[in-house]
Amino acid sequence: MSASKSILTRFSGTNATFWLGLLLVGTITLTGLLSLVWTPYDLSDMVAGRLEAPSWQHWAGSDRLGRDLFTQLMIGAQIALIVGCSAVAIGAAIGVTTGILAAFATRFLDDALAAFFDILIAFPTLLTAMLVVAASDEASLGTAILALGIGLSPIVGRITRLLTKQVLSQDYITAARVSGSSWPSIVFWHILPNILPFLGVNLALQFGLAVMAEASLSYLGLGAPPPNASWGRMLQEAQGTVYTAPWGAILPGLAIFALVIGVNLLTDGLRDRLDASRRQV
Amino acid sequence: MTQDLLSVQNLSLSTADKGLVKNLSFTIAPGERFGLIGESGSGKSLTSLAVSGLLPPSIKPSGRIILDGQEIVGAPGKQLDSLRGDAVATVFQEPLTALDPLMPLGKQIALPLRRRLRREGKPSGRAEVNRHMRDLIDQVRLPDPERLVRAYPHEVSGGQRQRVAIAMALACRPKLLIADEPTTALDVTTQDQIIKLLTSLVDELGIALMFISHDLAVVGQMVERVMVMRNGACVESGLAADVLTAPKDSYTQTLVDAAHRFDAALEGRS
Numbered sequence: 001m002s003a004s005k006s007i008l009t010r011f012s013g014t015n016a017t018f019w020l021g022l023l024l025v026g027t028i029t030l031t032g033l034l035s036l037v038w039t040p041y042d043l044s045d046m047v048a049g050r051l052e053a054p055s056w057q058h059w060a061g062s063d064r065l066g067r068d069l070f071t072q073l074m075i076g077a078q079i080a081l082i083v084g085c086s087a088v089a090i091g092a093a094i095g096v097t098t099g100i101l102a103a104f105a106t107r108f109l110d111d112a113l114a115a116f117f118d119i120l121i122a123f124p125t126l127l128t129a130m131l132v133v134a135a136s137d138e139a140s141l142g143t144a145i146l147a148l149g150i151g152l153s154p155i156v157g158r159i160t161r162l163l164t165k166q167v168l169s170q171d172y173i174t175a176a177r178v179s180g181s182s183w184p185s186i187v188f189w190h191i192l193p194n195i196l197p198f199l200g201v202n203l204a205l206q207f208g209l210a211v212m213a214e215a216s217l218s219y220l221g222l223g224a225p226p227p228n229a230s231w232g233r234m235l236q237e238a239q240g241t242v243y244t245a246p247w248g249a250i251l252p253g254l255a256i257f258a259l260v261i262g263v264n265l266l267t268d269g270l271r272d273r274l275d276a277s278r279r280q281v
Numbered sequence: 282m283t284q285d286l287l288s289v290q291n292l293s294l295s296t297a298d299k300g301l302v303k304n305l306s307f308t309i310a311p312g313e314r315f316g317l318i319g320e321s322g323s324g325k326s327l328t329s330l331a332v333s334g335l336l337p338p339s340i341k342p343s344g345r346i347i348l349d350g351q352e353i354v355g356a357p358g359k360q361l362d363s364l365r366g367d368a369v370a371t372v373f374q375e376p377l378t379a380l381d382p383l384m385p386l387g388k389q390i391a392l393p394l395r396r397r398l399r400r401e402g403k404p405s406g407r408a409e410v411n412r413h414m415r416d417l418i419d420q421v422r423l424p425d426p427e428r429l430v431r432a433y434p435h436e437v438s439g440g441q442r443q444r445v446a447i448a449m450a451l452a453c454r455p456k457l458l459i460a461d462e463p464t465t466a467l468d469v470t471t472q473d474q475i476i477k478l479l480t481s482l483v484d485e486l487g488i489a490l491m492f493i494s495h496d497l498a499v500v501g502q503m504v505e506r507v508m509v510m511r512n513g514a515c516v517e518s519g520l521a522a523d524v525l526t527a528p529k530d531s532y533t534q535t536l537v538d539a540a541h542r543f544d545a546a547l548e549g550r551s
Contacts, residue, residue: 174379175449178369180365181393181396190381190384
């Protein structure tokens with residue numbers, strides 16, 4: 001009785017979310033890491049016939065030039081993770097800094113920054129990113145990352161500003177002030193730790209957005225140039241043959257889906273776990 | 282006569298359209314215990330914020346506040362930063378919200394403690410901070426320091442939280458301790474313990490105390506001099522014994538009468 005109950009609780013609710021998320025993200029991360037040292041074939045070698053179906057030799061089949069799709073999927077995992085993490089890091093660096101500054105600023109500057117965030121948010125992230133890429137000399141992985149990071153930053157900034165204002169109104173900030181803390185130390189010791197749980201969840205959502213936006217950029221030909229395989233570009237290349245060789249579009253699509261949903265589940269689960277351990281007295 | 286630690290002269294506080302505190306004057310000598318009495322909204326807490334230079338930007342002060350020889354009204358933020366902690370520290374009403382919910386209690390005591398050690402030019406390494414922290418925890422009579430320093434605010438009782446808050450204030454080793462209704466959020470038994478603790482600590486360390494409360498009985502047993510406030514103005518001030526036993530002002534009289542009736546009701550008399 002008690003054993004079955006513990007199994008039930010172990011695999012329900014919070015834990016199921018957490019473990020499923022960890023499984024998806026973990027698998028993709030490991031695949032991405034593995035692709036650094038090993039792939040079944042070389043990325044640009046034409047090792048198979050054109051548009052072969054998945055088989056024992058080519059687990060995901062081949063594209064219209066006869067290149068191994070599983071190899072491309074592996075490299076794609078690496079690219080998706082690099083883009084997601086770097087874009088979120090850039091977005092967070094810009095967004096958190098301006099958000100905190102806005103929360104501390106005089107009313108006029110605060111209003112101006114808030115309006116600026118709103119205007120940028122009204123621009124679709126993808127459009128902002130396309131503008132940045134278009135403004136740079138040539139499309140590369142770096143410009144795509146920078147473009148997405150800048151595109152994400154106003155949302156992060158806006159949330160940071162709100163969260164910071166909320167924390168600033170708390171008694172413990174006044175208490176820290178009366179005991180002689182300077183503002184920088186209050187930001188470091190009290191504000192950042194207290195906004196982090198909420199900000200973290202949001203950053204994970206942004207990670208998902210970044211992965212999808214990168215796929216879109218690549219799909220439009222504005223992402224990492226060949227021979228880099230990105231899931232978005234795989235989708236684009238498979239577009240013409242989607243009826244004759246559907247796996248070429250289905251598999252990268254599934255990979256994007258798995259990473260985005262995995263990150264969301266993982267963050268959700270993590271937040272619930274942290275909450276639960278905090279609530280425990 | 283010795284130099285006053287805190288001297289407030291004709292202090293008025295007002296927003297754009299409304300006066301909140303009018304022409305308030307009082308002094309606190311080093312080591313003295315001073316009580317500020319008044320109902321909610323009488324301007325007690327605003328006065329204490331003004332003394333530590335933390336008024337909200339929408340509230341404009343006029344008059345003078347001289348704390349430890351320095352003018353507070355209109356002083357630049359940098360100068361106030363160094364004065365806070367050194368000259369004045371505050372214990373707030375609700376310890377649960379006055380402590381950072383996501384920081385272990387030990388860390389919360391260590392932060393102001395390290396600041397003070399640095400200010401005094403003493404070694405402020407981890408070992409020193411820990412040693413001083415143990416002393417402080419002893420001083421506020423908190424049990425089980427090992428567990429306490431790692432606990433989060435929600436994991437300890439209300440009385441223990443307030444003791445931590447007192448330890449944080451004492452960690453600054455201020456010349457003036459402001460206690461803003463420090464017992465209001467606590468149950469009666471705990472109230473009594475906290476009051477005794479505060480009284481003995483300020484005596485022991487020679488810290489002046491500005492005790493803010495609406496509870497006459499509590500103020501009466503703690504302080505030497507009191508000032509009664511109503512609607513932002515002083516209605517009566519003097520020695521605690523005089524004001525509370527033979528009030529001259531009618532408002533103070535009603536407060537005292539109410540307290541008497543409350544006591545009587547508690548003891549079952551009519």
